Amino acid sequence: MTLSGITSGTVKPGEPPAEVDVSLCNDSPVDYPKVGVVLVLDHCSCATNPLGLPSGTVERFDPATGSWMKLERPVITTGMDYLGTFSNVQELPKGKAATLRYRMALSASMTGGKGGLQATAVTPNPLVQIGKADLPFTVSTESTTPSNGPRPGGQQTVLPFTGLTYPRNLAVDSTGDVYVADSWSNRVLKFAAGSSQPTLLPFTGLNKPGGVAVDSAGDVLVADAANNRVLKLPAESNQPTVLPFTGLDNPRQVAVDSAGDVYVTDGKARVVKLAGGSAYQTVLPFAGLTWAGGLAVDGAGDVFVSDPSNHRVVELPAGSSEQTVLSVDGKDGSIVADPAGNLYVADSESKQVLKLPAGSSDASPLRSPVSMDPTPWRWMAPEMSTSSTATALAGS
Structure with a gap:
């Protein structure tokens, strides 16, 4: 499995959510009748919590309703109990692949430092980890909003497509x-x-x-x-x-x-x-x-x-x-x-x-x-x- 997104590699506390994708590919010789995914914010140096637990939200996109669903436990706690918070359960036959869409945001209380997301694929019964991926990022409290001045050559612009879902x-x-x-x-x-x-x-x-x-x-x-x-x-x-x-x-x-x-x-x-x-x-x-x-x-x-x-x-x-x-x-x-x-x-x-x-x-x-x-x-x-x-x- 892979976890991708946050192309700049930097997240600012208090900013709108950043979207990420979790991609699954079953290249094993067996079919998986059910596979769930856990996506959480990992322990980080940017947390004000003494245990290093970050403060923020993680949401998954539900294509059936076209809406974002907030995950109940967005951060890793202790032990392996967080694996029980899997979502997006689906079939994954051998040779098949799927991509799941998520987004995350950090609370404004976070400080500068290093952070990361962790995605884990599990089978529900029994609860077994079958894959894991990490997406590290830098947390910066400096403004990431571009100025209204002239753009240097080669800088990207946002085309006015509206209402895109994927x-x-x-x-x-x-x-x-x-x-x-x-x-x-x-x-x-x-x-x-x-x-x-x-x-x-x-x-x-x-x-x-x-x-x-x-x-x-x-x-x-x-x-x-x-x-x-x-x-x-x-x-x-x-x-x-x-x-x-x-x-x-x-x-x-x-x-x-x-x-x-x-x-x-x-x-x-x-x-x-x-x-x-x-x-x-x-x-x-x-x-x-x-x-x-x-x-x-x-x-x-x-x-x-x-x-x-x-x-x-x-x-x-x-x-x-x-x-x-x-x-x-x-x-x-x-x-x-x-x-x-x-x-x-x-x-x-x-x-x-x-x-x-x-x-x-x-x-x-x-x-x-x-x-x-x-x-x-x-x-x-x-x-x-x-x-x-x-x-x-x-x-x-």
Whole structure:
């Protein structure tokens, strides 16, 4: 399991809650009929309590009601009794993955120092710990509110999407329009370049949409995860069509190359390709994948997929049936391939982005702000079983 979020690594007491994700992946040989999760604030040096117990709140998002539910015991006490406070009980069959959404806030009484969240996965009967993850952070009492003065080049801005519940994936087309799959609201939104507000695209009947991509013609593709299908909305059309994929199991990420070929990852740890204009799919010959995570295709048609459970990224060169394991660690994050063949890996565990230059065997971390080639990008944030990072497909 992994615990990700708080990208700045800093939390200020008294500020609004910070969202985090707990990702579970069952790569064991057995099914788990029931798995619960405990998310708590750990002992910290920032607490005024003499026992080091922090003061704050931890909440979980309930997709059934679309609301946040406060957890009764947000901090670790003594012994192992806190494991009995698990929530989000669900099935987790072998080979399956899920992501649970939480948020936390520290009380204004906390001081500066070090803190952390701890997530534990348990089986209820008997109560057995089967996984654990930690997310350390720094507690700062200094203001984190940005000034109203000019922003230095490369600084981020917040786009005016409102009411998002779980923005799971996004894409950008060649004109700068931004598309977001809001998974738990079962919708896809478009924010046109130069606009002041997003519009709702006419996809109907979506159930937990995952990956989203845009091809060179402006057609929008969406992996409709819980309906086991991929939809395509042609540019200037109000009528999406179902692409002729068959046998998909929880399609997660979707990518499209310059020829219009569509690629999808699914819960069977595979990458499925549907050639442009074809009615017949093919399963690409990736071998030994435990969990198909991030997905990308470069300008040459080489396909890349991250395999987080095996800590690797695998490449299938265009026209080849032999995969290559790249010398970059495929942690629980997403991947990007640019037109020049450079590969970028978002590593949520180490909180950095790695770059593997084309033809090189040495990956190195990028410094912020990141500068990429001035080409159109198709961004796709990760599926619910991944962290909230992004993958991208370069335009032609």
